[in-house]
Amino acid sequence: xxxxxxxxxxxxxxxxxxxxxxxxxxxxxxxxxxxxxxxxxxxxxxxxxxxxxxxxxxxxxxxxxxxxxxxxxxxxxxxxxxxxxxxxxxxxxxxxxxx
Numbered sequence: 001x002x003x004x005x006x007x008x009x010x011x012x013x014x015x016x017x018x019x020x021x022x023x024x025x026x027x028x029x030x031x032x033x034x035x036x037x038x039x040x041x042x043x044x045x046x047x048x049x050x051x052x053x054x055x056x057x058x059x060x061x062x063x064x065x066x067x068x069x070x071x072x073x074x075x076x077x078x079x080x081x082x083x084x085x086x087x088x089x090x091x092x093x094x095x096x097x098x099x
Contacts, residue, residue: 003049004087005077008042009059011068021066025059032058037087042074046087049079 011021026043029036032055034047045052056075063071 001049001079001081002047002084003052003077003079004044004046004085004090005052005056005075006042006044007056007073007075009063009071009073011063011066012070012072014068021063021068024062024066028058028062029055035087044087 009022009025011018014021022038026036026038029043029045032047032051034045034051034055036043036045045055056073060071060073
């Protein structure tokens with residue numbers, strides 16, 4: 001089953017700036033081959049359910065290995081069975097209505 005997620009991973013106990021940890025997660029996602037799009041407060045990811053969840057787990061593992069004692073993650077996810085839909089499809093649908 002395919003899934004689209006919006007994920008925000010926040011390491012705790014590492015100071016104010018978390019960009020190095022987010023960079024590490026982005027590298028995990030790049031290496032995974034999953035389609036993803038970073039935004040100001042998180043990242044959208046789409047792909048096979050098991051592959052996406054494995055990447056989320058790996059992000060947590062990498063951030064802990066970097067020294068973060070705690071991580072809080074918020075995630076919204078969606079699936080559909082009536083048709084295939086990508087992140088780009090969803091954005092394009094709204095952009096067409098704006099024009």
